[in-house]
Amino acid sequence: MPGxxxxxxxxxxxxxxxxxxxxxxxxxxxxAELRRVARVVLLDxxxxxxxxxxxxxxxxxxxxxxTPGGGLEGEESHEQAALRELAEETGxxxxxxxxxxxxxxxxxxxxxRRWDQDEWYFLARTTRKAAxxxxxxxxxxxxxxxxxxxxxxxRWWTCEELIxxxxxxxxxxxxxxxxALLDExxxxxxxxxxxxxx
Numbered sequence: 001m002p003g004x005x006x007x008x009x010x011x012x013x014x015x016x017x018x019x020x021x022x023x024x025x026x027x028x029x030x031x032a033e034l035r036r037v038a039r040v041v042l043l044d045x046x047x048x049x050x051x052x053x054x055x056x057x058x059x060x061x062x063x064x065x066x067t068p069g070g071g072l073e074g075e076e077s078h079e080q081a082a083l084r085e086l087a088e089e090t091g092x093x094x095x096x097x098x099x100x101x102x103x104x105x106x107x108x109x110x111x112x113r114r115w116d117q118d119e120w121y122f123l124a125r126t127t128r129k130a131a132x133x134x135x136x137x138x139x140x141x142x143x144x145x146x147x148x149x150x151x152x153x154x155r156w157w158t159c160e161e162l163i164x165x166x167x168x169x170x171x172x173x174x175x176x177x178x179x180a181l182l183d184e185x186x187x188x189x190x191x192x193x194x195x196x197x198x
Contacts, residue, residue, distance in 0.1 A: 034105060035119040038082035039069030041101055042092070042124045048156040049183055051169065052089065057111050057149045064168040065155075082122045088142035090154060098123035099186050104171060104193035111146065121171070123186055162190065172196065 026167070042050040066148035070085040072078065079097060087093050102121040107114060136153045143151055157165075161183060162175035171193060 034116050035166070036072045036074065036078070036081075037069060037117045037119040038078040038085065039067045039091055039119055039121045040082050040086045040095075040097075040124050041067055041121050041178070041181070042086065042090075042095065042126060044126055044156060045126060046129075046158075047175075048079075048158050049162070049178055050090065050154060050156055051094075052154045053152040054150050055152060057130075057146070063152070064170055065165075066170045067174075069119070069121075071117075079122070082124070086124070089151075090140060090175065090179050091142065091148070092126060092128065094128060095124045095126045098125065100190040101188045102171070102177065102182065102193050105195045106171075107197040111150070119171075120190070123181070 008112065040050075042052070051065040052068055052069065053063065053065055055061070060184060068086050068089045069082060070089075072081040073084075076084070076101070083093075083095070086095065091196065099122070100120050101123050104119050104121075105117070106119065107116045109115075135155070140154065159178050162169065163176060167174070169175070173193075177193075178189075
């Protein structure tokens with residue numbers, strides 16, 4: 001579903017505290033603020049993007065791929081949250097964080113509640129050479145209890161693989177966004193993606 005992310009949805013970040021960081025309805029039915037989220041578009045030296053494979057806690061068949069990231073904690077900046085979440089979810093710390101590529105607002109059900117989020121997507125690069133196969137969640141050291149129930153693993157994707165994929169990937173249209181990024185470079189200002197409400 002749009003914006004769904006099995007990792008980093010609990011609490012202010014990847015803390016797994018499902019009650020914290022609650023946000024208002026995108027539709028305006030509630031007045032609380034949107035949950036602030038930082039996500040990472042991490043590319044390896046071969047321009048492959050790292051995606052996590054998630055699913056509903058009690059339904060592994062309801063699955064999707066998504067970028068690493070999660071909610072801001074306390075007074076931390078979006079940049080700090082992006083790097084912290086990436087390290088917690090993947091163990092990867094050797095990254096050069098670049099500009100914000102895209103921003104979007106989304107609302108989606110996950111793990112028995114609704115999540116309403118304002119997401120910022122940062123470009124990042126790593127010199128790490130990516131593995132060709134999917135790595136299991138056992139290789140992801142910093143997952144919370146909820147994340148361990150809902151993250152199956154991670155995989156590096158080429159743009160061509162994303163374009164031809166039949167799996168669900170978030171944000172939607174990621175293949176086209178990645179293709180434009182690789183062809184044209186980062187935008188001069190963050191691109192505001194369509195609001196997605198499910």
